[in-house]
Amino acid sequence: xxxxxxxxxxxxxxxxxxxxxxxxxxxxxxxxxxxxxxxxxxxxxxxxxxxxxxxxxxxxxxxxxxxxxxxxxxxxxxxxxxxxxxxxxxxxxxxxxxxxxxxxxxxxxxxxxxxxxxxxxxxxxxxxxxxxxxxxxxxxxxxxxxxxxxxxxxxxxxxxxxxxxxxxxxxxxxxxxxxxxxxxxxxxxxxxxxxxxxxxxxxxxxxxxxxxxxxxxxxxxxxxxxxxxxxxxxxxxxxxxxxxxxxxxxxxxxxxxxxxxxxxxxxxxxxxxxxxx
Numbered sequence: 001x002x003x004x005x006x007x008x009x010x011x012x013x014x015x016x017x018x019x020x021x022x023x024x025x026x027x028x029x030x031x032x033x034x035x036x037x038x039x040x041x042x043x044x045x046x047x048x049x050x051x052x053x054x055x056x057x058x059x060x061x062x063x064x065x066x067x068x069x070x071x072x073x074x075x076x077x078x079x080x081x082x083x084x085x086x087x088x089x090x091x092x093x094x095x096x097x098x099x100x101x102x103x104x105x106x107x108x109x110x111x112x113x114x115x116x117x118x119x120x121x122x123x124x125x126x127x128x129x130x131x132x133x134x135x136x137x138x139x140x141x142x143x144x145x146x147x148x149x150x151x152x153x154x155x156x157x158x159x160x161x162x163x164x165x166x167x168x169x170x171x172x173x174x175x176x177x178x179x180x181x182x183x184x185x186x187x188x189x190x191x192x193x194x195x196x197x198x199x200x201x202x203x204x205x206x207x208x209x210x211x212x213x214x215x216x217x218x219x220x221x222x223x224x225x226x227x228x229x230x231x232x233x234x235x236x237x238x239x240x241x242x243x244x245x246x247x248x249x250x251x252x253x254x255x256x257x258x259x260x261x262x263x264x265x266x267x268x269x270x271x272x273x274x275x276x277x
């Protein structure tokens with residue numbers, strides 16, 4: 001494990017002072033790591049997280065995550081983003097009407113916790129195929145009405161997703177992979193289904209191609225239904241060992257049905273270079 005103390009300042013005031021620890025555990029096929037971050041100025045936990053993996057045998061493994069953290073992380077400087085009546089650009093501009101303690105309390109009451117739970121498993125089927133499944137749920141806590149946010153923000157409610165993947169590798173070469181995915185997503189007002197296929201194929205030592213196709217259909221009690229097709233192709237050309245050129249093009253077609261019916265399409269393209277040191 002390891003422990004830390006962090007101190008940072010803003011405009012001559014303590015912006016963030018916190019202590020924390022990272023703990024790690026390994027034994028046999030079990031590994032786990034956890035993180036804790038506690039703010040000494042606002043006296044509140046910033047991050048409490050634990051993640052674990054259990055390798056049952058060569059073919060089966062499980063993973064789990066529990067995470068609770070402030071969004072964003074607590075700092076005095078956040079007060080500059082929570083203003084509704086003032087237009088200060090520095091913390092020192094606010095100290096004429098409020099104390100540092102009052103500013104920290106405003107940051108405190110306007111910062112919500114984000115909570116996440118995820119559990120998953122993978123299983124090797126054959127030398128070339130494996131499957132995986134996972135379930136996750138997350139939510140953001142309520143922000144109650146206060147002086148800087150008179151309406152507050154309601155809790156998000158549970159946002160959940162469950163996915164199943166089928167992964168193939170080295171089916172027709174030494175470096176090809178195939179990922180088939182089915183995901184179901186939901187929230188208090190929305191639900192959706194995602195079907196996708198991603199491929200990576202190497203053509204010799206120089207070229208790598210990554211075609212993909214996605215179909216997403218969703219329905220909402222607030223905005224109606226939406227169907228989206230996305231086609232993509234990413235290519236990488238290795239000029240030399242440390243230098244490569246990358247390019248990707250995606251085409252997206254969306255049909256939306258709500259109070260009105262609309263169709264839209266978009267194409268995105270980029271070209272870049274990467275240097276590995």
